[in-house]
Amino acid sequence: MALPLWKNALQTTKKMILQQRRLSLYNSAHGYKEELIKKKLQQFAGGSINLSKEDNGIGILTLNNPKLMNAFTGTMMVELQERVTELENWKDGKGLIIHGAGNTFCSGSDLNAVKEISNSQDGMNMCMFMQNTLTRLMRLPLISVALVQGKAFGGGAELTTACDFRLMAPGSEIRFVHKSMGLVPGWGGAARLVRIVGSGAALQLLGGAVRVDPERALRLGLSDQTLPSSDETRALGEARAWLSQYTDAPATVIRAVKNVVTAGRELPLEAALRTEKDIFGTVWGGPANLQALVRRPKHK
Numbered sequence: 127m128a129l130p131l132w133k134n135a136l137q138t139t140k141k142m143i144l145q146q147r148r149l150s151l152y153n154s155a156h157g158y159k160e161e162l163i164k165k166k167l168q169q170f171a172g173g174s175i176n177l178s179k180e181d182n183g184i185g186i187l188t189l190n191n192p193k194l195m196n197a198f199t200g201t202m203m204v205e206l207q208e209r210v211t212e213l214e215n216w217k218d219g220k221g222l223i224i225h226g227a228g229n230t231f232c233s234g235s236d237l238n239a240v241k242e243i244s245n246s247q248d249g250m251n252m253c254m255f256m257q258n259t260l261t262r263l264m265r266l267p268l269i270s271v272a273l274v275q276g277k278a279f280g281g282g283a284e285l286t287t288a289c290d291f292r293l294m295a296p297g298s299e300i301r302f303v304h305k306s307m308g309l310v311p312g313w314g315g316a317a318r319l320v321r322i323v324g325s326g327a328a329l330q331l332l333g334g335a336v337r338v339d340p341e342r343a344l345r346l347g348l349s350d351q352t353l354p355s356s357d358e359t360r361a362l363g364e365a366r367a368w369l370s371q372y373t374d375a376p377a378t379v380i381r382a383v384k385n386v387v388t389a390g391r392e393l394p395l396e397a398a399l400r401t402e403k404d405i406f407g408t409v410w411g412g413p414a415n416l417q418a419l420v421r422r423p424k425h426k
C-alpha cells in the first residue's frame with residue numbers, strides 16, 4: 127500500500143536536510159583533516175560536555191570545567207562535536223538549553239591549550255573544527271537557547287551566537303575579548319554576530335571588546351530576555367519555562383518550524399521557498415495536523 131503523501135514527503139525531505147547538514151563547512155578540499163585535528167586537540171585534556179536528553183524533547187547541554195570557568199579544553203571541543211552528532215540523531219528533540227557548570231557560562235578556549243597551539247595552521251585547524259561543529263549546532267532542528275550566567279568570554283561569547291536565543295541572568299556578561307589578545311573571533315562568532323546585531327554594533331563590540339551586560343544586550347538584540355534570578359537552579363528553571371512557550375507542540379511540528387526558518391535564513395529566496403514547500407509537505411495531513419482539524423482549534 128502506497129505511503130500517505132506526507133510520510134513520503136517526510137522521508138524525502140529528511141534525506142535532503144540530512145545531506146545538506148552532513149555537507150560540512152570544511153572538508154578535505156579545504157585542507158581539513160579532521161582525524162589529525164582531533165588527535166591534536168585530544169592532547170589537551172580536562173572537563174567534559176554533558177548532555178541530558180529529556181522525555182519532553184528538551185536537551186540540556188552542560189559545559190563542565192568549572193575550575194577553569196568552563197574554558198574549552200581540546201577534549202571538550204571533541205566532546206562538543208560528539209554531543210552535536212547525538213543531537214542530530216535525536217528524532218524526538220525539539221529544544222536545547224546550553225549552560226555552564228558552577229553558575230558561569232564559558233571563558234573561551236583554555237589558555238593553557240592556546241599557548242601550545244600557537245602556530246597559524248594549528249590555530250586555523252582548531253577554528254575549522256569549531257566552525258564545523260557550531261554551524262551544525264546552529265542548524266539543528268531544535269530551538270536552542272544559551273543560558274548566560276556569569277561570564278561568556280571569547281569563544282564562550284562566540285558559542286552563544288550559535289544558539290537561536292540568548293537569555294541572561296542578572297550580573298552576567300558577554301564579552302568578545304579577542305581584540306585584547308591581538309585576535310579576532312575564529313569560531314564563526316563575528317559572522318554570526320553581524321547577523322544578530324548588525325555590522326555597526328558588531329564592530330563596536332569587537333573593536334571595543336565591550337563588556338555587554340544584560341541591559342545593553344537587550345538593547346542590541348543580542349539577548350532575548352533578562353531572567354529574574356541569578357541563582358543557578360532557578361535560572362535554569364526560568365530558561366525552561368521561557369523555551370516551553372516556543373516548543374509546546376509535537377516534535378515533528380517544532381522541528382519543521384526550525385527547519386523552515388533555517389531555510390529562510392540561509393538559502394536564496396527561491397530555494398528557501400521550495401524547501402518550505404517540501405517541509406510543509408511533511409506536516410500537511412500529518413498526525414498533528416489531522417488531530418488539530420478534529421479539535422477545530424479556536425485561536426483567541
Ligand SMILES: CC[C@H](C(=O)O)C(=O)SCCNC(=O)CCNC(=O)[C@H](O)C(C)(C)COP(=O)(O)OP(=O)(O)OC[C@H]1O[C@@H](n2cnc3c(N)ncnc32)[C@H](O)[C@@H]1OP(=O)(O)O
Pocket residue numbers: 193194195197233234235236237238240277279280281282303307309311312313
Ligand atoms: C577563538 C576563541 C579564542 C581563541 O581560542 O583564540 C578564545 O576564546 S581565547 C580565551 C579568551 N578568554 C579569556 O581571555 C578569558 C580569560 N579569563 C578571564 O578573563 C577571567 O578568568 C574571567 C573574567 C573569565 C573570570 O575571572 P574571575 O576572577 O572570576 O576568575 P579567575 O580569573 O580567577 O578564574 C578562575 C580560574 O579559572 C582559570 N581560567 C579562567 N579562564 C580561563 C581560560 N580561558 N583558560 C584557562 N584557565 C582559565 C583562571 O586561570 C583561574 O585558575 P587558577 O588556577 O585559579 O588561576
